[in-house]
Amino acid sequence: MTRYDVFIVGTRCAGAALAMLLARNGCRVLAADRAQFPTDTISTHFLWPRTTSFLAKWDLLDKLSATGCPAIHRVTADYGAVSISGRPSPVDGTGIMYCPRRTILDLLLVEAARAAGAEIREATTFRELIWQNDRVVGARVQARDGKFLEERATIVVGADGLWSPVARAAGAITDINCGSLTCGYYAYWGGVPTDGVEFYVRHGRDILVFPTHDGLTCIWAGRSHDDWDLYRANVENTYREIISLAPSLAERLGSTRQMSPFKGTSKLPNFYRQSFGRGWVLVGDAAYHRDPLAGMGIGDAFWALSFSRTRSQTALRETRRVLMHHWRVTNPPSAKKRFRSSNTR
Ligand SMILES: Cc1cc2nc3c(=O)[nH]c(=O)nc-3n(C[C@H](O)[C@H](O)[C@H](O)COP(=O)(O)OP(=O)(O)OC[C@H]3O[C@@H](n4cnc5c(N)ncnc54)[C@H](O)[C@@H]3O)c2cc1C
Structure with missing residues (x-):
C-alpha cells in the first residue's frame, strides 16, 4: 500500500491549491473529492487583487485569463448616499481582478x-479517519464503484468545506461561532452593461454584481438572515424588490434576460474551528468560515496556504511549515492559548 505524506479531502480552492503547492515541493500527495470536475458549487466569483496575486505567483493567472474570463478594472461600493469607485491597490504587483465561474477556477x-504530481481521485468520498495510539494515520474512503479503501498518510487534511466531515470525525471544536447573519439568492443575467464589480449596501440588504464568463453577470441580492422564510416564500419578487434599491442597476436589468434559475442559501455562518490535532489539519472553509459579502473566502483559503517557494530540506518539514502557517493565520491568539491548555486530540 502507498503511504502518502499528505491525504487531502476536498479538491476545490483550498484542497487543490494545497495539493499543488505540496506536490511542487516534493510531497507525495493524494487528494480526493466526492465531486467530479468540472462541477459547480454555491458561490459567487469575486477575486480581489489579494486573491489573483496568489494565482499569479503560482503561474495560473495567465491560464485563468485564457479561459475568456473578463478582466475587472473597477470596483464600485455604493452605500446610497455615498458611492466610492476605483481600482484597489495591486498586491505584490498584481492589480487585475476576475470573477471566474467555479466550474472553471476549480478545474x-x-x-x-x-500537473504538479499530486494524485487526485474524483467521485471518492471520505468516510472516516483511521486512528492509531490517539493519532490520525489515514482515512477510509469509498470509491465510485462503492468499494471501501484505506489510505495511510502522515497528515490527513480536511479541505472539505463548511460542514467538514473530517472536522466532525476528528472531534474539532468550533471555537468562535457567530451564526449566520445574512441570506440571499443569485442568478446569471445576459447582456447587463457593467463597468466592473458593483457592491450596493442598503439597510439590511446587499446587492453584488459580478461580470463572469460567457458574457454573463452573476447578481446576488441578500437580506438579513431573519428574513429567510419571507425571502424563500417568494424568491423572484423579493429579489426584484432588493434590486430596486439600486435604481441604476434595476434600470439596466430591465432589458436583459435571466439565464439561470435562482440559487440561494441561508447557511452562511461565521466561525473559527480548532484546525489541527495529532495527524490532522483543517484548511479553507473547514477551518474558518465567514460571510461571503466581502468576497474573501477564496482569497483567505489561498492566503492561509501561501508559503515561500524555496525548496525545503525535506518535504515533510515544508508540509508542517505550511500547515502551522495556516494555523497561525486562521486562529486568533486567545483560541491558540485555549487549545494549548486543552490539548484535544
Ligand atoms: C453564496 C456564496 C458566495 C461566495 N462568493 C465568494 C466570492 O465572491 N469570492 C470569494 O473569494 N469567495 C466567495 N465565497 C466563499 C468561497 O466559495 C469559499 O470560501 C471557498 O469555496 C472555500 O473553498 P474550500 O476549498 O475551503 O471549500 P469548498 O469550496 O466548499 O470545497 C470543499 C470540497 O470538499 C468536498 N467534500 C466535502 N465532503 C467530502 C467528503 N466526505 N468526501 C470527499 N469530498 C468531500 C466537496 O465536494 C467540495 O468539492 C462565497 C461563498 C458563498 C456560499
Whole structure:
C-alpha cells in the first residue's frame, strides 16, 4: 500500500491549491473529492487583487485569463448616499481582478495539482479517519464503484468545506461561532452593461454584481438572515424588490434576460474551528468560515496556504511549515492559548 505524506479531502480552492503547492515541493500527495470536475458549487466569483496575486505567483493567472474570463478594472461600493469607485491597490504587483465561474477556477486548480504530481481521485468520498495510539494515520474512503479503501498518510487534511466531515470525525471544536447573519439568492443575467464589480449596501440588504464568463453577470441580492422564510416564500419578487434599491442597476436589468434559475442559501455562518490535532489539519472553509459579502473566502483559503517557494530540506518539514502557517493565520491568539491548555486530540 502507498503511504502518502499528505491525504487531502476536498479538491476545490483550498484542497487543490494545497495539493499543488505540496506536490511542487516534493510531497507525495493524494487528494480526493466526492465531486467530479468540472462541477459547480454555491458561490459567487469575486477575486480581489489579494486573491489573483496568489494565482499569479503560482503561474495560473495567465491560464485563468485564457479561459475568456473578463478582466475587472473597477470596483464600485455604493452605500446610497455615498458611492466610492476605483481600482484597489495591486498586491505584490498584481492589480487585475476576475470573477471566474467555479466550474472553471476549480478545474484549473485540480489540473494544476495533477500537473504538479499530486494524485487526485474524483467521485471518492471520505468516510472516516483511521486512528492509531490517539493519532490520525489515514482515512477510509469509498470509491465510485462503492468499494471501501484505506489510505495511510502522515497528515490527513480536511479541505472539505463548511460542514467538514473530517472536522466532525476528528472531534474539532468550533471555537468562535457567530451564526449566520445574512441570506440571499443569485442568478446569471445576459447582456447587463457593467463597468466592473458593483457592491450596493442598503439597510439590511446587499446587492453584488459580478461580470463572469460567457458574457454573463452573476447578481446576488441578500437580506438579513431573519428574513429567510419571507425571502424563500417568494424568491423572484423579493429579489426584484432588493434590486430596486439600486435604481441604476434595476434600470439596466430591465432589458436583459435571466439565464439561470435562482440559487440561494441561508447557511452562511461565521466561525473559527480548532484546525489541527495529532495527524490532522483543517484548511479553507473547514477551518474558518465567514460571510461571503466581502468576497474573501477564496482569497483567505489561498492566503492561509501561501508559503515561500524555496525548496525545503525535506518535504515533510515544508508540509508542517505550511500547515502551522495556516494555523497561525486562521486562529486568533486567545483560541491558540485555549487549545494549548486543552490539548484535544
Ligand atoms: C453564496 C456564496 C458566495 C461566495 N462568493 C465568494 C466570492 O465572491 N469570492 C470569494 O473569494 N469567495 C466567495 N465565497 C466563499 C468561497 O466559495 C469559499 O470560501 C471557498 O469555496 C472555500 O473553498 P474550500 O476549498 O475551503 O471549500 P469548498 O469550496 O466548499 O470545497 C470543499 C470540497 O470538499 C468536498 N467534500 C466535502 N465532503 C467530502 C467528503 N466526505 N468526501 C470527499 N469530498 C468531500 C466537496 O465536494 C467540495 O468539492 C462565497 C461563498 C458563498 C456560499
